[in-house]
Amino acid sequence: MKPHLLLTITFLLLFPLTANSNQPIDAQQYRANLLLNLSNRQLTNGQIQSALASLQESLRLYQIIGDRTGEATALFRLGDAYFTLGRYRTAINFYKQSLQLSQDFANQSIRVQILEHLSNTYINLGDEKLAKKYQEQATALKKEIGNPDREAAFLGNVGLDHDAATEYKQAIAFYSQQLTTAKANNNYQLQIDSLQNIAATYRKSGQYSQAITAYQQQLKLAQELSNNSLVILTFKQIAETYKTQGDFKAAIAFYQQQLKLTDKTQKTEVIKQLGRAYTFAKEYDKAIELYEEQLNSAKANKDNYTQGTALNNLAFVYLNSNKLDDAKAILETSIKNWTSLRLELGNTIDYAVEQSNTYRLLQQVLITQNQPEAALEVSEQSSIMAFLQLLGMRLVSEPKDNNLKIAPKAINLPTVTDIQKIAKEQKATLVKYSIIPDDGLYIWVIQSTGKITFRKVKLTPENTFNSVNSIPEIVASIPNYLGVNSQDNQGKKLVNPLLQLHQLLIKPIADLLPESPTAQVIFIPQDELWFVPFPALVDISGKYLIEKHPISTVPAIQILKLAKEQRGRTGGSKFVVVGNPTMPKIAHAINQAPQPLPQLINSEQEALAVADFFKTKALIGSQATKAAILPLLPKAKIIHLATYSILDDIKRQGIPGGIALAGENNGLLTASEILNLYNQPKGKRLRAKxxxxxxxxTGQGSMGNGVLSLSLALMTSGVPSVIVSQWAATDTPTSVLTTEFYRQLKQKPNKAQALQKAMLATMKQYPNPKYWSGFNLIGEIH
Known part of the structure; x- marks a missing residue:
């Protein structure tokens, strides 16, 4: 991920506004200063359009009275405002005007800040060459000004820029300069930062011995400073580097040193990695002894979480030593352990990652035993268990003595026969994915006839056109490649991640997909694959997947059964349309001050267009409160919310996800609150189609959990189909796609085909996939 993708803007006056503060300020000067200060508050509150008006007027006044300092400040702030709107080229124009005006100012630190903001803006545009140019100018200027610590920090930032561009040699050179400067000034933190970066960059470029040398310097410094936490971290980093290099005995030695120093409460992960190093070194007995000791200790302490982790660890050893039946038996015990933990009254432990690891290992065992259909059952069971854990639910068949909500009867642990029946009922091709970190990508294709075909794909340069570490790494690069937060896509990238993902996800099964352009394909992604815009996956000839098939997704095959049942219960008559509410203030972290979400001007236009199509009134701005909207939802036939979905569990209600509505302190409709509608009397439940x-x-939550929990909460509460956008791009003209979708849906009530046609129509006007491919249909297509 590239650094500095967002500007840190301090809304204080950076420059003095009068040449001599002892002189009286005339009326125009006073008004210009007042407007500039007002614009700072407006920017802080997210009132961007009002801030632009204030800044333009203050700029006009400063030009009239000849205040070049004030003029430069106003230009600088205009650049910041347009940056916030994502209009980067306009921002650059204002920054450059401010830079030109300030070249003769006595206080040259002003220019450093402008240069830094220019560098950040060019990074967002994907022009790394110009970004580096302006960052290097800022560094050189700061060096002249003479702040050694800031100089060292700037050198590190330039190194990060080179690092992001995979220019590892240049990056290391700048990190090394940073280290030299930090040593000369006895700045230990910057020494540590530079050594961390040097070592990490050597690792990325495959120069492991040089990386270890840098880590050894870091270890020596940590020991001199008696920094125990850094010593432990460095032992871990050295061990990981040796393991990557294939020197497992050296890795074992450093993991052992890490384990000795690690606090008892933090030992679980160290034990896991030490045991894996033993396993890779084929010292299976030592790995088993270590993990059995961990298991026995967890049993004695009645620690279900660590028991499950230890069982997974043991299964990993047995799998790698080819004792498959032993591994299978242990993993089945581990599954029972996770179920027990979920049903435990008052449990607050987040065990999702380790539970998912159990199911992945069991799939790997079954595939190794050539049982792909049994592995498909396990993969689907994993998806159902993730659903239950995410929403705090239990199956109808499970014990009642806990606070868990009962899942709909349609949700159960399906057999292969159940899965085949669903595919036949849907008259669609189902594609189920499972990422197995140690074995590649598993793909099952269930055709509308019920026939099941399994394929396994390895993450090789032949499949991805270059060397990548993981599928999540490719997925994470998509928004930046498309320019989701800028007006341009990043076409200078050597490899298109949408092409890479097509090679991995679609090409291996292309012969199994339907030939008819109207035949439905339903994808069942897992984890990070939820952030894949399947419509935009592109083949080697440049043809997008949406041009070949109508597409929808579900988090589990069994959800299709639930969606079909919910379709039979729909019956609302109203159209509820919301657009660009007066955004609430939210804090994305504990102890963080709440900040207003950015306004969505295009979403307001979209809501007005959709409301016009349905001949109804849109709730806009301060009208779009939760108090106004919540009573309308049970009566709705269509619910259209042109606002943010929130990733995080902002209100700490146990379920991530929410919808941003108007109201500073009560402007979030959370997934938990939506799920509560599931238990309401009939007249208060959701019945929208x-x-x-x-x-x-928007948010910092676990990848995909926010959109998943929102979608699943809506579907559980009665809505059979949900369309969500995978990214929040403030400059996206969504009204074109949404109105075309509803027009197509009115002509033919097939949501997948309507969305396909809307995407194709939008594509003609806006070719960049960021404008049309992020919309994801989840659930029922009819």
Missing amino acids: LAFISAGE
């Missing part, structure tokens, strides 16, 4: 959340996600 479709919920469309069009503005995308």
